Amino acid sequence: MPDIKIVAATGCPTGIAHTFMAAEALNKAAAEEGVDIKVETHGQSGVDNELSPEEIDKADGVIIAADKNVNAYRFDGKPVVSVSVGKGIKDAGELIRTIKNGEAGIQKGTSRTEEGAEPTEYSDSSKGSMTHALYKHLMNGVSHMLPFVVGGGVLIAVSFLFGIYSADPEHESYNPVAGMLNTIGGYGFQIMVPILAAFIAESIGKRPGLVAGFVGGLIANEGGAGFLGGIVAGFAAGYIVVGLGMLLEKIPQSLNGLKSIFLYPVFGIFITGVLMTLLVEPMSAINAGMESFLTGFQNSSPILLGIIVGAMCAFDMGGPVNKAAYVTGTALLSEGNMYFMAGVSAACIAPPLITAFATLFFRKYFDKSERNAGSVNFILGSTHITEGAIPFAAKNPIIVIPILMLGSSIAATLTYLMGVEVPAPHGGFLVLPVVSGVLQWLAAILAGSLIGGVIFGAYRRAKFLKQTGLKSSRDGKEEENLETQQLA
Amino acid sequence: MRLSNLLKPENIIFHSLAATQEEVFREIAGQAEQEGITKKPKKIVKGLKEREKQSTTGFQDAIAIPHTKSKEVKQPAIIIVTTKQGVEWNSMDSRPASFFIALLIPEKEEGDTHLKILSSLSRMLMEEENRTQLLKAPDEKALHAFLTEKVDLQKEGL
Known part of the structure; x- marks a missing residue:
C-alpha cells in the first residue's frame, strides 16, 4: 500500500516526558512500517507540530496516544485509534499497523473511551449537537x-x-x-x-x-x-x-x-x-404588571402568597419579576406591613443558600470554581444577595431556575405560615436582631434551602453520571477559535 | 540553554543504596536541596509521588523518568540516580528500574527552552542504542559527557 498518511496527537498530564517519548516512538515505528506520519505534541510548552485541518483531512487514519484532552473532536469521521500515552510508547508499531491495515474504527461525534484516553467530548458543533x-x-x-x-x-x-x-x-x-x-x-x-x-x-x-x-x-x-x-x-x-x-x-x-x-x-x-x-x-411594563398582580394577592392565603413570592423572587434574580416582588415588599413595608417583606427576604436569601448547600453536600459533582463560589454563597445568601445564585442558574436556566423557585417558595410559604415579621428591606441575617420570630424565620429559610440544595445536587449528580467522563468546557477554547476563525 | 546547564556532574549519583521508590525520591530530593534547587525536599518527594500515581514513569530496560513540576523547584534541573539493586516501578516491561532520570521543573514559566531540552532528552531515550550506552556508562563523568553530547548535538541537528 503506497503512500499511507497518518496523523497523531500525543499528550500526558505533565507534558514533559511521555508526550515526546510517544511522539518519538510513533515516528520511529512509522519509519519502520514505511508510512508517512505527522505527530502533534501537547506538552508543557503548548502544542507543537500542530496538525492543520488539511493534513487531518488528507490522512488515512489518526492515532491518539494521550492521557489528556487533545481536542479529538477534530478527528470526527476519520478512522481513529485512541489509547493511553503509555501504550503509544510501548506499542507504537501495533498502532501504526492498525491504521495501515484499515482496522481502526471511524470516530463519531460522540464520546468514546479507551484505556484512560480522553473521550472526545466535543461533538462537532457545526453539524452535531x-x-x-x-x-x-x-x-x-x-x-x-x-x-x-x-x-x-x-x-x-x-x-x-x-x-x-x-x-x-x-x-x-x-x-x-x-x-x-x-x-x-x-x-x-x-x-x-x-x-x-x-x-x-x-x-x-x-x-x-x-x-x-x-x-x-x-x-x-x-x-x-x-x-x-x-x-x-x-x-x-x-x-x-x-x-x-x-x-x-x-x-x-x-x-x-x-x-x-x-x-x-x-x-x-x-x-x-x-x-x-x-x-x-416591555420590561418596565412587565415589572409594573407583576407588581399590581402581586399587590392583589397580598391578603390571600399564606400558602398561595408564599408560592407566588417565592417563585417570583427566584425566577430572574434581579430581573423585572424579582424586582416586582422586592419593590412591592418595600412599598408595603413603608405602609407598616412587615409581614410581606419577611417572605420576600426569605425567598431572596434561599437561592444562594441552595447552591451553597448543593456544593457542600454534592461536592464532587461540581467543578472547583463552582465549589468556591458555592462556599462564598453562604455569605451572599446570609446577607440577602440573591445574585450569588446567578452563575449557577445561568448555566442551565431551564432546570436550575425551577429548583430555585421551589426552594424559595418553600422558604416564603413557611415564613408566612409562621407569621414572621421583618422590618428591614435588606441585610439578610444581619437584621436578625429586629426580626420577630427569628427561629421560625431561620427554620423556614433553612428548610427551603436544604430541600432545594438536595434537589439541585441530585440533579447535578444525575447529570454527571449520565455523561461520565465529560469535563467542564474550559479547555474548549481552541475549538471555539477554530469555529470562528473565518470571522476574524 | 543546553543540557549541560540543567545537568550538573554533581547531580549524577551512581550506585545509590535506595531500595524503594520512597528512598529513590528522597535521594533525588536530598540532592536537590543540597544543590539549592529546592528548599523543601519533602514537597519534591510528594510531587514525584503524585505524578507516579497518575501513571508510572517507569519505561523499559530499567530506566524510569520520575518528574514533577512544583513551585518549590527554584530552577529547572535534572538529577540522575542509579541504584545498586532494582526498584519496583511498575515499568512497561514489568522489570524493576535502577536508572532514574529525574526532571525537576519550576512552576513559573520562564521561557520554555528547558522544556525543549527535556523533551529532546525524552525522545533520545526511545533509541535503543542510546539506552544501551546510558546503562553502560562506567562512571558519572562518562555519563555526563555522553548525555550532553547526545542531547545538545541532537538539538543542533534539528
Whole structure:
C-alpha cells in the first residue's frame, strides 16, 4: 500500500516526558512500517507540530496516544485509534499497523473511551449537537461573569457589616467606608450582566461578537431585563455577528481591515442594540404588571402568597419579576406591613443558600470554581444577595431556575405560615436582631434551602453520571477559535 | 540553554543504596536541596509521588523518568540516580528500574527552552542504542559527557 498518511496527537498530564517519548516512538515505528506520519505534541510548552485541518483531512487514519484532552473532536469521521500515552510508547508499531491495515474504527461525534484516553467530548458543533454548542457558549459567559458576582457580592456584604443602612448618605448610620465598599461592589454587579452577554457572544462570534455582546448586555442591564435578558443579548449579538460574517463574505479580501475595524463593530452594535432596545421596551411594563398582580394577592392565603413570592423572587434574580416582588415588599413595608417583606427576604436569601448547600453536600459533582463560589454563597445568601445564585442558574436556566423557585417558595410559604415579621428591606441575617420570630424565620429559610440544595445536587449528580467522563468546557477554547476563525 | 546547564556532574549519583521508590525520591530530593534547587525536599518527594500515581514513569530496560513540576523547584534541573539493586516501578516491561532520570521543573514559566531540552532528552531515550550506552556508562563523568553530547548535538541537528 503506497503512500499511507497518518496523523497523531500525543499528550500526558505533565507534558514533559511521555508526550515526546510517544511522539518519538510513533515516528520511529512509522519509519519502520514505511508510512508517512505527522505527530502533534501537547506538552508543557503548548502544542507543537500542530496538525492543520488539511493534513487531518488528507490522512488515512489518526492515532491518539494521550492521557489528556487533545481536542479529538477534530478527528470526527476519520478512522481513529485512541489509547493511553503509555501504550503509544510501548506499542507504537501495533498502532501504526492498525491504521495501515484499515482496522481502526471511524470516530463519531460522540464520546468514546479507551484505556484512560480522553473521550472526545466535543461533538462537532457545526453539524452535531446543537444544545451542546449552546451550552458551551453559555458556559463561556458564566465563567467570565462569576468573579464579578463573587467580588461585587462580598464587598456589598462587607458593607452591610457596618449596618444595613450604612451606605446611605441620608441615613444617620452612614459610614463613608461602607458607602465606598457598597458603591464599588455595586459596580461589580452592574457589569455582571454585560460581561455575561459579552462572553456568550464572544464564544459564538469571537471578538466582533464580544463587542456587540457588551453593548447588548449593557442595554439588557439598563433596561432592567436582568441576567435572562443578558443571556438573550449574548446569543443575539453572537449570531448577529455570525450572520454579518456571511453577508460580508462577498466583500473583497483587500477590504478585510475595514471589516474588522469598521463594519463589524458598527453594524454588530447597531443591529444588536436596536434588537435589545426593542426587547427591553416591555420590561418596565412587565415589572409594573407583576407588581399590581402581586399587590392583589397580598391578603390571600399564606400558602398561595408564599408560592407566588417565592417563585417570583427566584425566577430572574434581579430581573423585572424579582424586582416586582422586592419593590412591592418595600412599598408595603413603608405602609407598616412587615409581614410581606419577611417572605420576600426569605425567598431572596434561599437561592444562594441552595447552591451553597448543593456544593457542600454534592461536592464532587461540581467543578472547583463552582465549589468556591458555592462556599462564598453562604455569605451572599446570609446577607440577602440573591445574585450569588446567578452563575449557577445561568448555566442551565431551564432546570436550575425551577429548583430555585421551589426552594424559595418553600422558604416564603413557611415564613408566612409562621407569621414572621421583618422590618428591614435588606441585610439578610444581619437584621436578625429586629426580626420577630427569628427561629421560625431561620427554620423556614433553612428548610427551603436544604430541600432545594438536595434537589439541585441530585440533579447535578444525575447529570454527571449520565455523561461520565465529560469535563467542564474550559479547555474548549481552541475549538471555539477554530469555529470562528473565518470571522476574524 | 543546553543540557549541560540543567545537568550538573554533581547531580549524577551512581550506585545509590535506595531500595524503594520512597528512598529513590528522597535521594533525588536530598540532592536537590543540597544543590539549592529546592528548599523543601519533602514537597519534591510528594510531587514525584503524585505524578507516579497518575501513571508510572517507569519505561523499559530499567530506566524510569520520575518528574514533577512544583513551585518549590527554584530552577529547572535534572538529577540522575542509579541504584545498586532494582526498584519496583511498575515499568512497561514489568522489570524493576535502577536508572532514574529525574526532571525537576519550576512552576513559573520562564521561557520554555528547558522544556525543549527535556523533551529532546525524552525522545533520545526511545533509541535503543542510546539506552544501551546510558546503562553502560562506567562512571558519572562518562555519563555526563555522553548525555550532553547526545542531547545538545541532537538539538543542533534539528
